[in-house]
Amino acid sequence: MEPTQTTIAAVREVGADTVAVDLETPDGFDAQPGQFLKLSTTIDGEHVSRFYTLSSPEVGETIEITIGIDPEGELGPWIESAEGESVTVEGPYGSAYYENEDDSLILAGGPGVGPAVGIGERALADGNEVTIVYCDDEPVHEDRLSALKDEGATVIVTDELADHVASYYEGQQVFVYGFQEFVTEALDALEETRGDPDDAKVENFG
């Protein structure tokens, strides 16, 4: 989709320094959970663009992204109070997204929990199996993680990523979402366990 103006319909706190942002879905927009958008706006006269991954299970009247707020950042602190504002979106982009896999293992660090819950909800709705291993000092989206657990997903919140990667890999499509440090840790753990993480779907937040 070409750059398109849309409205920030809602901004909700979903845990420490993290918000879920609902954007009105532009006409004709479609995407799969795990794909990402480019979001642009003007802050103090300066054009700012950042990428954010979908955290909603499907495209409805709104689409959701989940943003970890760095208080020193440019776009994050702005978006916290941007309900009702206009932004430009482009996309979707990326190849690390859910494609109706029947058994998924999602490794999520920090705001990587956004695509984890989006894919998890969609996978369960499709009758598929899903395991989420989520690492964060202060876990967010706890309501949605707990609902996923109640509905049959395996949800592990841990700081021992490697132990859980070792236990869950065979026959599963692996997804990895998070910032560089987490992605490196996850790929190292996968390599140790299975020797070859090349078939994992990986999105590095930078």
Ligand SMILES: Cc1cc2nc3c(=O)[nH]c(=O)nc-3n(C[C@H](O)[C@H](O)[C@H](O)COP(=O)(O)OP(=O)(O)OC[C@H]3O[C@@H](n4cnc5c(N)ncnc54)[C@H](O)[C@@H]3O)c2cc1C
């Ligand atoms: C494919 C992709 C998907 C992504 N998906 C998500 C997602 O779903 N959720 C999410 O939260 N993030 C995601 N990100 C990261 C996101 O795009 C932003 O990088 C992040 O939100 C920080 O943006 P910001 O404008 O708030 O901070 P920035 O302004 O980019 O700052 C980040 C840090 O850099 C420091 N910094 C900035 N400018 C300077 C400077 N001039 N000198 C020194 N230090 C500086 C700041 O102090 C701050 O600590 C994704 C990134 C990519 C590439």
